Amino acid sequence: MIRILERIGAEPRVATDPAHVAGPSPKVLPGVGNFGHAAASMDASGMRQALGEVRLRGVPVLGICLGAQLMCRGSEESPGRGLGWFRADVRRFPRAAVGGAPLRVPHMGWRPVQPGACGFPWEQPRGRMYYAHSYYIQPDQPGEAVAMEEDYGGVRFAAAVRDGAVIGVQFHPEKSHVHGMGFLRGWLRWAGERRP
Numbered sequence: 174m175i176r177i178l179e180r181i182g183a184e185p186r187v188a189t190d191p192a193h194v195a196g197p198s199p200k201v202l203p204g205v206g207n208f209g210h211a212a213a214s215m216d217a218s219g220m221r222q223a224l225g226e227v228r229l230r231g232v233p234v235l236g237i238c239l240g241a242q243l244m245c246r247g248s249e250e251s252p253g254r255g256l257g258w259f260r261a262d263v264r265r266f267p268r269a270a271v272g273g274a275p276l277r278v279p280h281m282g283w284r285p286v287q288p289g290a291c292g293f294p295w296e297q298p299r300g301r302m303y304y305a306h307s308y309y310i311q312p313d314q315p316g317e318a319v320a321m322e323e324d325y326g327g328v329r330f331a332a333a334v335r336d337g338a339v340i341g342v343q344f345h346p347e348k349s350h351v352h353g354m355g356f357l358r359g360w361l362r363w364a365g366e367r368r369p
Contacts, residue, residue: 174203174237177347181358191223197232199364200224204239208263208308209251211243221256228258233338233364238306241334241341250308259334259341261312271327279307280325284332284344286352289319291335295359300352302332302344310334310343338367 178185178201185201188194202224204211215221227234236244245255248263255263270276283301298321309330312318320340321333333342340360346353 174347181354183361191219194223194227199233200227202236202240204237206239207251208248209253211239212253231338235360236341238345241343244341245310248308258339259318261310263308264311265308276326281305284323287322289322290316291320293320295363298356303348304344
């Protein structure tokens with residue numbers, strides 16, 4: 174993630190202490206790993222409280238894959254309390270697609286961008302994005318806060334969610350080549366314009 178941000182002109186810094194996330198610069202909550210372990214780590218490190226304060230100040234935050242899932246209340250992957258920024262839970266893909274055919278999990282590969290009900294506050298991303306996940310974001314209400322949506326085996330899920338300055342994406346922009354770079358450039362421009 175750091176390399177692609179540097180490649181598009183950003184100057185990312187890894188936050189290892191809650192004090193490191195206190196400033197007004199946009200934040201990225203990356204994610205690869207287990208929901209429960211990540212939630213416990215946020216509690217043990219003090220990052221949960223620091224991120225909550227960042228959100229209250231209106232600092233732009235981008236969650237990627239597990240980072241986006243952590244913005245929800247909880248996950249079927251493992252016990253643990255998410256940040257609760259979205260009225261949504263994280264569900265596991267079923268073993269069978271709608272219609273009964275076996276569904277390959279994890280869901281991996283390239284999928285075309287499909288706009289959601291609320292879109293993004295910058296030009297809609299184009300092309301295809303790369304996914305690698307076994308769990309997906311399911312908002313309480315269909316379409317609620319959904320900026321992009323996707324279908325896998327008949328299961329509709331939120332590919333991106335948005336509420337104010339907080340955005341979570343299930344796809345991996347850092348692995349989505351030029352389309353992912355375009356998405357990140359759009360986010361950085363928008364985030365820079367709305368810094369508190």
